[in-house]
Amino acid sequence: MLKVFIFLLLQVSICFAETGPGDLPGDSIYQVKSKWVDQFGKKVELSSLAGKPVAVSMIYLSCKFSCPMTVAHMKELEKILPDNLKNDVQFVLVSFDGKNDTPTVMKKYAEKHGLAFPKWRFLTSKNEQDVREFSSLIDFKYKKIANGDFEHSFGIVALDSHGRVLGSTVGAAMAEKDLIPLFEKK
């Protein structure tokens, strides 16, 4: 009988754990429950980014061409942000190469490029389904090709402090500066 009770209790607690992710709005991409690791090996959920606006892009760190450019564009955005946003916006780089971009690799990359935590965060996951889910939510495409490289979209997505997509330079004729008014309107 006690076992049955514990069983039921467990069920109830599971149900509670699955009900709504706090007070996130219905169009927040932070509603997904995917698990990620950051550059310190810490397990995080996307909802941990809530509270501040985010500029996010997806890359893989062994990439030679467009990824350093992505980082350069993100840095450019950081530079041109007006004072009221400068210390507000978080810069997040999500790697779709969870196999090779371990926390150690991400941390080294961050140090090499002067991308200091907590303003700059790196996330990755070995769960292909979760990475695909995230890329779908920000309309970012990627595909593994031969010799460990990836073909992928290119650009920056602006999220508000609740994780709602404000706008994006991915596949759009937009520049970094066009994201600023979006951040300001939030």
Add this chain to the structure above:
Amino acid sequence: MRTIVAFLLILIHCAATADQVNIKGGVFTPLYGSAKKPVKVDSFSMDVAPVTNAEFLKFVNSHPEWSKPSVSPLFAEAEYLHHWSSPTELGPSAIPDGPVVNVSWFAAKAFCVSKGMRLPTVNEWEYVASRPIPGADVRKVILDWYSVPTPDVLPSVKSGLKNSSGVISLHGLIWEWTLDFNSAMVTGESRADGSLDKSLFCGAGSASAADKSDYAAFLRFGLRSSLKANYTVNNLGFRCVK
């Protein structure tokens, strides 16, 4: 005692729903895209048939966040499950063993995850889809299907043809979601730049023009690249793999 019974019931339930076949890994050349290079596919097991309305209803009942009234438009368009008569009833347009359609990629993924499975990758799906169907010409099956409009009520998932791997209704019933449907680089934004037209042209050009099954695979490729993960389409369903 009751817990044991409950546990056994769960076990029996799981065994009964695990209607899958093992697919031995191998190398194959995808029929789509411009890269005519062989790719390696690891062994996996695949649902014999697409997921049915009845199975999806059970999932919705146990995961109410995926019921029509609760699901966010971010994860499924307004047409989500619109062939059902209500959020928890199938009704006359959705027979229980018909394939569930009007489901988004997010919903399909969540269903598979709830069973400890996942959606097949494009390569896995195409690998199995390239197997012959005993007693039928795959190309003819596909092209005949493309030429017929989707019926108002889709028939049973078991009504389709079985291919040599023992997988039913891969062709001729519905389109199916794949895990990495958004890997197609066709929107002119990637490094391997190319517009949809150019990609279609390249792919078609690289395939032998006389080979109609290439054309069929190419339509699948085109459809995938036109989808977004929250889209719901009245002839797009899915099956899971492990």
